[in-house]
Amino acid sequence: MNAAAPVVLEVKDLHAYLYTRWGVVRAVDGVSFALREGETLGLVGESGCGKTMTGLSVLRLLPEPAGRIVQGQVLLQGEDLVTKSEAEMRRVRGRRISMILQDPQTSLNPVFTIGDQLVEALRMLYADAAPALSHRAEEALRSVKVAAPEQRMRAYPHQMSGGMKQRVVGAIAVAGEPRVLIADEPTTALDVTIQLQYLTLLKEIQARTRLAMLFITHDFGIVARMCDRVAVMYAGRIVESGPTRALFRAPRHPYTEALMASVPRMEASVERLPSIEGQPPPLHDLPVGCRFAPRCRYVDDRCRREYPPTLPVGPAHEAACWRVEPSPPSR
Amino acid sequence: MARVEERIDVGFGRSPAAEVSARPGPRRDLARLPWASFFIIVVLVLVAVLAPFIAPHSPTEQSLPDKLRPPAWQEGGSTTHLLGTDVLGRDVLSRIIYGARVSLIVAAAALLAGGGIGLMVGIVSGYLGGRVDSFLMRVVDATLTFPTILIALLLAVSLGQGLQTIAIAITVLIWARFARVVRGEVLAVKTRDFVALARVHGCSHLRIMAIHIVPNVLNTFMVLLTLHIGFVIIVEASLSFLGAGIPPPTPSWGQMVADGRSHIASAWWLSVVPGAAIMLVVLAFNLFGDWLRDWLDPRLRQV
């Protein structure tokens, strides 16, 4: 990846908490990353790790009033989104940053046609009159490879397959030509052959528009195919981040290592799949020290007492673990 | 395909999983109980039960020299008749107290009967589906299209006036509403995997309905019951107002409102007091029902 590409989105020490009757849930607890133009960053983790909350925080879409960003900055092309007003955010969403969600069923309104929904989205962005907007909508459908767009415009969501719905959702998301696209598990609900079509489409769109993508997923196969860089989240924090190849070849955080080992591979057959015992800690009652300590096979006293700092382990590759030795200089 | 849900788990054996919902926490805060509603309902029940002990006079005792006395705080009123007397000299307060009995008994009987029938029909219809469902729902539709009061009047006229008749009339009116809503809930519960698994375990349809379906629609059913109490009380009052309800001299709030119509300008308390009682009780039950639905609902969704 071209490291000289400008940074489009920078998240600095983001803390987003949820105030519930069981306590303060520290969903995002000090997350930092940078996204460059044309680059795809994968945000990987299991449910409850905070990856979806991170995506929502960037767009200031946390459930209110329980959810709040308590600290940190989200810099979109230099502007801090955390300090913007809701009115200002409305101009940002869909136009400069967009989001695709997991379930195509609930992303589209079932009582309006596809055409209506596309035109509605486009109306926010362009001052054209209705016929011109319709035309733009058809173009948008064409750009996501929906065949016979003129007819599809009049179709209702329930008349379309999951894959087609996700394309429409994608069309709406990129209609405003955003600089950043956050995709939260967009293919989890799709068949595997359709998934491949869709991911290929996203890549094409990205190549065409130099879009920066934050791809939230739990599937390492998708990460390997789609992402230039990966950040692994656990219990609200990023425990390891680095270039995809480096992370896959030599994961440095025990959680990354254990997680990858526990995923069955299609390419080879194994006798036994190592699994990670136990469960992640409850986010409202986090332990002192490393949060993975209770489940880590390399744990020692220091891990339990103090949360490890994020240390470099390779070029642009870092991990938050005491075991890590800083990488030797000049590789 | 799998839906990977962001659930924030709070561990095993302690409080239920904290689901991130868009609604604020305080809504489910137990400190916001509807104390006013509770109070009114408790008072109503006590009044009805203890009527013979707390009513200052007999509700049917006439005393023509005392007729049309205003309430105690107005000029001409006295403390013997706190809320005044009606055109036959009967004590309004005592009639209100005894009238509470009528309202409660009718409400309870009609709800239990109507609710019970509606529950059973809803469960059978929703669970069995097919032709049984179609048939039962057509019957429900037909019942719901009949104008409420008209039916009640017809029944009252043909069966004669009395507590029983009113209870029957109201039962006939409301069972269909329950059946419809319960059926909807059953359709939703039916699709859940544990029902299919029950069949895999070899459960009979009867067992599935009793053990798997009914307990899971009870919450909705109970809320529906409380929300209908107000409706039932008003129907009874309306029927009595129209003269098709409880025959005199047994006092009924609706009848009292009717009786006081001709004296609205001069003896306002004859209609206004029972009217206010109806309003207060219906409001209390509605608020209680609303609260119950909110209180039960999010917990339902967590499971």
Added chain:
Amino acid sequence: MLESGAIAAEPLIRVENLTKHFPVTRGLLIARTTGQVKAVDGISFTIGRQETFGLVGESGCGKTTTSRLLLRLERPTAGRVLLDGQDVHALTGTDLSKYHTRVQAVFQDPWSSLNPRLRIRDTIAEALVVNRRVSKAGRLERVEEVLHQVGLPLAAASRYPHEFSGGQRQRIALASALASDPELIVLDEPVSALDVSIRAQIMNLLKDLQARQPLSYLLVAHNLATVRYIAHRTAVMYLGRIVEHADTESLYRNPLHPYTKALFAAALPADPDAPRDDMILSGEVPSPIDPPSGCHFHPRCPFAMEQCARVEPALKAVAAGHVVSCHLY
């Protein structure tokens, strides 16, 4: 009744030409049948004892309907399902009761598989209660036994489902299936709704259970890696038909049917340097209401020939235990 010699040879489950068509109706007052959804269109396979049979395919291929047919949750339009030679759909009375204790299931969604109003022990013991096998004390003992087998503490028995996580609930669902000591458990996407690291736990558990007792699984899944890890033999379904089936190793090392190849190619390997021989299929999966003629896959097949549109290819054995339905072979 078959003699003991024949029982030993007869596989636990034999499915013969199983077919399930759902009528499509229109009209409000009078329903007219305007078509058929051919969910399962004549499939045959066997499951042996202590064997896991994997059924893979994408949505609409009929694998879930197949599992429901085996569980008697649907009646077949044609064909039979035989358990030890007996037609499962013709069972009544005590035979039916027995069937329910021998064949159990675990479904995909841990959040809807348990009745929220019942305590765990009541859910687990249900098959025993209904089929009247054991006394109350015996039931409690069995509940404790299976809880232990699935790795849950005994204290779980008196609790309610909402107190458990997704992975724990699937264990409870599994315990519930094990209670009657079944010979076959139908697993319909047992791990796809679980977190990645929990999946391995459950899959290992399934394997361990099978090693210790005579237990077979019908594993219906769309995740190919999961199936490879557990299944001994695997069949690939497309639009209601089995297009290929073989020993799992054989199938994965050497997929023959073009759809199987595309399916495998679409399962992205967790390796950024893996070669990308993408077989991107054109179009959507056609609807099972109006499947294409001849070989159902021909409109999307990169190797389609003229006869593929006319003639449905027969299932042919191409190698030992490896059967495929394609005109290329």
